[in-house]
Amino acid sequence: MSKKIQIITALTALTVLGVALAQTPPAAPAAAPAGPTPAERAIEYRQAVYKIVAGNFGPLTQVAQGKADFNADTARKNATRLAQIAGFVGDAYPDISKEGKTRALPAIWSNRAEFDAIVKDFNTHTKTLSDVVENSSSAGTELKAAVAAVGNDCKTCHEKFRSK
Numbered sequence: 001m002s003k004k005i006q007i008i009t010a011l012t013a014l015t016v017l018g019v020a021l022a023q024t025p026p027a028a029p030a031a032a033p034a035g036p037t038p039a040e041r042a043i044e045y046r047q048a049v050y051k052i053v054a055g056n057f058g059p060l061t062q063v064a065q066g067k068a069d070f071n072a073d074t075a076r077k078n079a080t081r082l083a084q085i086a087g088f089v090g091d092a093y094p095d096i097s098k099e100g101k102t103r104a105l106p107a108i109w110s111n112r113a114e115f116d117a118i119v120k121d122f123n124t125h126t127k128t129l130s131d132v133v134e135n136s137s138s139a140g141t142e143l144k145a146a147v148a149a150v151g152n153d154c155k156t157c158h159e160k161f162r163s164k
């Protein structure tokens with residue numbers, strides 16, 4: 001394409017665009033900036049809580065399964081954080097977070113007592129795990145049992161209250 005044709009093409013395009021713009025009706029009043037709704041925010045928050053749960057429990061299961069070496073400082077850090085974040089789980093289910101891009105099943109809200117009982121176990125078992133790790137110098141039987149108890153809570157809750 002010659003320079004001249006290129007320029008003419010560009011000018012034509014601009015003219016067409018200009019006409020189109022000129023015919024555009026006056027803009028509607030600016031809409032509120034798009035952002036997450038309160039429901040979306042609540043769901044994202046909950047999922048973030050579980051990411052932190054998993055991020056701290058994962059290394060402890062590795063240790064319990066002999067796939068990673070026991071390191072007292074790391075294990076203590078993970079177990080302490082897990083016990084703390086477990087306390088956020090029960091509060092992460094406000095009514096507005098029932099519907100949306102979530103795997104949380106409606107049964108959580110219709111069967112709250114059973115759900116809360118698992119949350120309570122989860123808090124008890126993560127606290128126990130934290131105490132056991134505090135007094136451990138290796139991945140012994142007690143530590144393995146404490147990890148298993150927490151893992152069982154994850155599994156119980158997921159099977160009953162989380163969609164596939």
Ligand code: HEC
Binds near residue numbers: 054115150161
């Ligand atoms: C009391 C119930 C309950 C317990 C206990 C629980 N979970 Fe979950 N978990 C859920 C539900 C429900 C969801 C779905 C959340 C959503 O999509 O809004 C979920 C989601 C997750 C997710 C996905 C988060 C994401 O990115 O969307 C991970 C990872 C996870 N759980 C790991 C764990 C681990 C590991 C444990 C145990 C250490 C655990 N959970 C304990 C109920 C539970």
